[in-house]
Amino acid sequence: MSVSPAVPRTDATQPQRSWYKRNEIAITPWLFLLPAMLFFAVYVIIPIGQSFWISLHDWDGLGDKTWVGTANYERLLGIGDQNIDRKFEVSFWNNLRWLVLYLLAIPAGLFIALFLNQTVTGIRLYKSLFFFPFVISQVVVGLVFSWFYLPNDGLFDVITGFFGVDIRGGVLGNPNTATYGIIAAGLWPQTAYCMILYLTGLNAVDPEQVEAARLDGAKGRKMLWYVILPQLKPATFIAFVVTIIGALRSFDLISVMTNGGPFGSTRVLSFYMFEESLSEFGFRMGYGAAIAVVLFFIMLGFIVYFLWSMYQDEKGAR
């Protein structure tokens, strides 16, 4: 299985060939892989292990590490006679909110893609302008939305005020609405991303199948559900992957828009971890690493699922 049919015939007519020449096919891939693997190991793979190690210690980032075993995790999850870390609990639930609500980007993106999948003049420009929010950095998106949400003067408040709704302290100043306000801001670029995935997918939909289904009397929602969506499955998969990852990585928006506030109500695990290990509240790297490990395991569930799906594809391709 490991021998490729592309191996050149190594017959005995050229006995003087160097060792490298004789093993060229076997060695070349490793030479080509070496720099990338080196970088990736040093900066990505090894640090994952180091984080696990650090999470078992008490460490301020400068002095000596003190071994504390699983104490960080016990404190975090409230094992034994202590209560669960309140901040951790809030962050965890917020992460779940992010995960669930962020997925709205997928149907929303599909909806816009269907709306824009026409061939009228100027449609290309419309498509790229609709995609626009994704290209802008999250920091700028965060700033833009925080001005949009400004209490009293922000456009959002002006519009809701028009309908008689008044959110006390503004969207971001009110602990009940702040997280949702940030998620809405995040959905804006994410929807654009999903839209472009679906637009490309729609382009590749087999027109003959659509015509055949039309002749059979399928249209509207039925057509979408039974004919179009199955063909969009690869696009949906990618949209799902990037949306889940995006939801769990949410950091920039929170940091820019509320910095975790008001009253810590918008923290998520990634933000809480940063706060514990690298902010004015101190350098509790061990505790921070423990939070990161928990987040890593949440992500790992998804990563294993993604890789498993990709592996099935790879096997199919053979």
Place this chain on the structure above:
Amino acid sequence: MFPTPIEKRPRSAQITYQAFLPVALIVWLLPLLAVALFSIKPDADFTNGNYWGIPSSFEAFNNYGKVFFESNMPRYLMNSLLITIPTVIGAVALSCMAGFALGVYKFKGNLLIFFIFIAGNFVPFQILMVPVRDLTVSMNLYDTKLGLVLFHVAFQTGFCTLFMRNFIRALPFPLIEAARVEGVAEWRIFLFVVLPLMKPALAALAVLIFTFIWNDYFWAVVLTQGPDAQPVTAGITEFNSQFRAAYHLMSAGSIVAALPPVAMFFLMQKHFIAGLTLGAVK
């Protein structure tokens, strides 16, 4: 084509659609348009509470001039460029080679290595944060552009390798076989057979990585500190504290910070979308 092409619908539907398009676009981009409006207003409009009305005077040149000449913004922009461009080159070069190795050769562990690259790419940043910061500090690269570049190159290599490997997989393999039969050395096959065919992938990745790195905020905050090395995404917070509550300047600054990837996108749209939607169609 789905949905039914608008040309096949009644005339009224066509007109409604055409009229609705710009309205939908304006609603979609409303937050951005608001910022654009902010950035050309004079200071007085904000103190008078004229947030959303017509600007009392057109101050675009003044506001943007201040951004460029009275703040650290040009330095941050320069830093961003000096971080982004080497990263693009490094990540694309490394992943070209890795992608070639994984896409062309069959050897034990090929798929495993490939999957490690993909998995690493999905990992939360926070699990890397403490050790990477530590490593950067111990190499004396904390608060330098090089420190950021090295990390970005390493991390982006995961995604880029995934992309390159799949692209090379789709190339016609007989081409490589033919070269081998001719006795061409493997590294020359890479350089003269495969690389020229990868131009579209190179372009797509380059624009994509440019945007990703330019927009990075987390690592900029973790690995840099001051105007010497900070890219514009991190610098804008300092900029904003300099011009606290001066919405006209803050919005002008934001627009300037956001512009380069936007320009990149519009110039290289085809490649950008090809890169982003890789795998979305089969």
